[in-house]
Amino acid sequence: MASLPYIVGNWKMNGTRAMLNEARAIDRAAARLPKVQVAVAPPATLIYRTRDSVELIGVGGQDCHVKESGAFTGDISAPMLKDAGADFVIVGHSERRTLHAETSEIVKAKAEAAHSAGLAVIVCVGETEAERDAGSAEAVVGAQVEGSVPGTDGAVDRLTVAYEPVWAIGTGRVPSIDDVAAMHKAIRVKLVAIYGDAGAQVRILYGGSVKADNAAELLAVPEVGGALVGGASLAAESFLAIVGAAAGLDEG
Numbered sequence: 001m002a003s004l005p006y007i008v009g010n011w012k013m014n015g016t017r018a019m020l021n022e023a024r025a026i027d028r029a030a031a032r033l034p035k036v037q038v039a040v041a042p043p044a045t046l047i048y049r050t051r052d053s054v055e056l057i058g059v060g061g062q063d064c065h066v067k068e069s070g071a072f073t074g075d076i077s078a079p080m081l082k083d084a085g086a087d088f089v090i091v092g093h094s095e096r097r098t099l100h101a102e103t104s105e106i107v108k109a110k111a112e113a114a115h116s117a118g119l120a121v122i123v124c125v126g127e128t129e130a131e132r133d134a135g136s137a138e139a140v141v142g143a144q145v146e147g148s149v150p151g152t153d154g155a156v157d158r159l160t161v162a163y164e165p166v167w168a169i170g171t172g173r174v175p176s177i178d179d180v181a182a183m184h185k186a187i188r189v190k191l192v193a194i195y196g197d198a199g200a201q202v203r204i205l206y207g208g209s210v211k212a213d214n215a216a217e218l219l220a221v222p223e224v225g226g227a228l229v230g231g232a233s234l235a236a237e238s239f240l241a242i243v244g245a246a247a248g249l250d251e252g
């Protein structure tokens with residue numbers, strides 16, 4: 001894969017201003033690892049300050065509304081994220097799909113709103129454990145990809161897809177390497193079917209219990225273009241161990 005490995009920390013609903021020290025430490029270390037693209041997605045309250053605290057790493061939002069503005073108490077629009085200094089936004093995380101009843105149709109509208117606002121987009125997909133046990137994981141994820149990725153002209157150029165099996169998120173469990181490889185291959189086939197040649201360039205991240213001790217193996221899987229990291233991204237030390245594993249791919 002031609003593009004750099006992309007390691008993204010999703011802080012979820014964690015972090016107050018003290019977390020800016022972690023962001024600074026990650027930024028300093030990333031400067032010494034030019035062969036990895038690094039980013040963090042802090043909670044909305046910290047986006048502006050994080051942007052101001054770092055020089056090199058990307059900063060993103062964790063969700064956006066489909067509309068640019070309006071009477072949507074508690075929501076944040078893509079242009080607002082852009083204005084706060086975000087470079088990208090995560091949409092369709094399973095916690096949004098499950099806890100906020102977001103359908104792929106909504107996720108797609110969010111992805112398109114983000115693209116229109118000038119943000120890169122990470123679209124998350126992933127099956128539940130019941131779906132995997134039923135043998136329908138690839139069908140479920142394929143339908144999510146098809147239904148969630150943006151259709152807007154040019155959006156594919158700033159698109160990343162993150163495969164996150166729901167049952168692997170925050171559990172310490174990860175799929176077998178063969179299962180990760182098979183799913184990433186299936187997602188690639190789907191992206192090429194949707195976008196043609198441009199679909200071959202979209203990075204596909206793996207997410208779900210990525211830690212220092214499994215990162216190198218996961219990141220070496222064909223079609224795995226990086227990682228979307230939750231828990232292990234909350235401290236610079238554990239996150240940087242994963243970034244270091246990505247940097248090591250080049251030497252290994």
Ligand SMILES: O=C[C@H](O)COP(=O)(O)O
Pocket residue numbers: 010093164168169170171207208209210228229230231232
């Ligand atoms: O967005 C990140 C994922 O949900 C993974 O979270 P985790 O690394 O805590 O399993």
